[in-house]
Amino acid sequence: MRKTWLVLILAMAIFWGTIQVSIAQEKKEIVVGMTLCLTGRFAVDVGPFDQMIKAWENYVNKKQGGLYVKAYNKKLPVRTIVYDDKSDPATAVKFYERLVTVDKCDILMGPKSSPITFPVTSVPEKYHIPMVVSTANTPQIFSRGFKWFVGVQQISTAWEDHYFDLLEEEKQVKTIGYVGEDTPHTREVYEGAIPNAEKRGFKTVFKEIAPAGTTDFTPILLKLKAADPDVIYVSSFTPFGVTFKKQTKEFGLKPREWHFTHFDISFSSALGKDANYVTGAHHWLPGLPYGNLKKFHEILKETKIDTEQYLDVGLHYIALEVGEVAIEKSASLKPDDLLKSLWAVNFESILGPIYFEQTQGYGSFKQFAAQYIDGKYYLISPKKFATHKHIYPNPTP
């Protein structure tokens, strides 16, 4: 009899303990973590994105009442954690480890750039926490067979599809000269652009990679002048691009078109009127009809972020959108369920339809082509959303 009582008490204790554990495990908030390059070499592109992340958090919590979690059949508030990785991969890895082990994030957003994202993506893989990569699209990031992250962009080799589509359609350009800055991202865009253009019939008359930080472009300019391409295509970050463009004027080089893969407002303000009619790759610009623009505009307005100044704003934002969709469609907040939901994401973001390639996990977004005309950026391709006709050849004397 005494034995039976003991067994009963033990069983009740186990039952009570189980209930307590399950109550303790019911989450009170959804924690979203990331690092951003708030200082260091990439800070120039990131600007006040930490404020945008906070504005998104406020919007979701105050206007949407949080994000719906199926397992609890209710909405939970979102809490974001952003650390400054100082544009340093090792620092970023350290902070992502912290986001998982100390801050107990439910989902991670990727940092800025491929060189930082590459080592960072080993963290979600190691701890089995899902991540949405935002501004990195180096093929090597996605070809390692890792499963715990997806990226919103197409891989960098497909960077210029919209631009080359436009040139192919217009049939005015015959030859292209390529210059690439030797960083992993810009090199891949350069290496991807050449076969992409050649298969459409554009002849390559010059191609050369120059180290990041090159200040004197005389050797390249002399060769480019002899090659006389219709388009000079420069795959580089802004400082390299500005210096290059400045020096071409000093050499009297006048192609029919200039194309720069990164040409935000710091590019045009540093070059002044010399930036006029330059074309380039852009992410979100007015004229795109996709997604919940009201929410996007409200967040931008609150944080005073100019999409012309910060090209990457659209990418960081759609990573958050992907996170929202994945969480709300997931069976629970358990990493396995979230990951399953993440890979199945398919919705209309502010940059158009977003879904993921099902073996490597890179996204469907391709950069739009834009042209800087009289102090403003206009979409020129895809043509259905063009806010200005492509001006070719460059009329600058």
Added chain:
Amino acid sequence: MLTVLVQLILAGVLQGGTYALAAFGLSLIFCITEILNITHGEFIMLGGLVTYILFAATGLHPFLILLIVIPIFIFLGFGYQKAFIKPILNRPPRQLLFSSIVVTVGIATAIEDTTSFIWGPTVKGVSFSMPAFTICGVVISSLRLSILVLIIGLTIFLHFYLKKTFVGKAIRAILQNREGAMVIGINVPRIITVVFGIAIGLAGVAGVFYVLLFTIGPFIGLPLTIRYIAIVMLGGSGSLLGSLVGGLILGVAETFAGFFLGAHWSLSVAFFTLVLVLLLKPEGLFRHV
């Protein structure tokens, strides 16, 4: 081919000239005080930033802005020396070198972060250009040529300043024999302050030229300092001629390697040249002012 060669030499000389200007200030400080001024590149960045701000606000011709930048940076140099360098100057030689690196790296970082915080991390450039002209098929950039003429003028002025004026002679005396200079009544601490004024003034001038030719950002300073340290080692510390020749060698080597081997090899070849020179002449090409 001849026109290409001429163009390459010209470009290398122009590039080397801008290197030399900034390197001389660094060299002078190191030779007089044994302080490795890691902050030097930051002053170049600040020179560019002041130019950018003045150009945007007033639209003044950048070469006129130069006349404003020079006195500002000379006084900035005086203040910098008094506030941060003077307190560590009396340390024993080896300790002084390490202390100077720690102090100047700290100040460099503070300048970078402050600049980034106040003016933002975006790259800045001055939208100013001058038309190129062609002589016998050689395209010459008027802007670069003007800058080269100014650098040559400044170098000649500095040369005579160091040779003919009392302060110049005092600087040279300290370079040759510091104790001897003190014995004959030279006020060494004051001369050190003047040296900082000259060096930071030159960095400011280099900054003006830098922002005209390239772009600036808050974090360009440290990589620039490293390049200028290489030039100082090549030319021989404390030598005006050494900095000029060192800068020219680096500039011309970069340009030629860039053309014949590809831009990717330009820096490697330039620094290989540096190693070669140092193997043959470990003390650098020239000695002292």
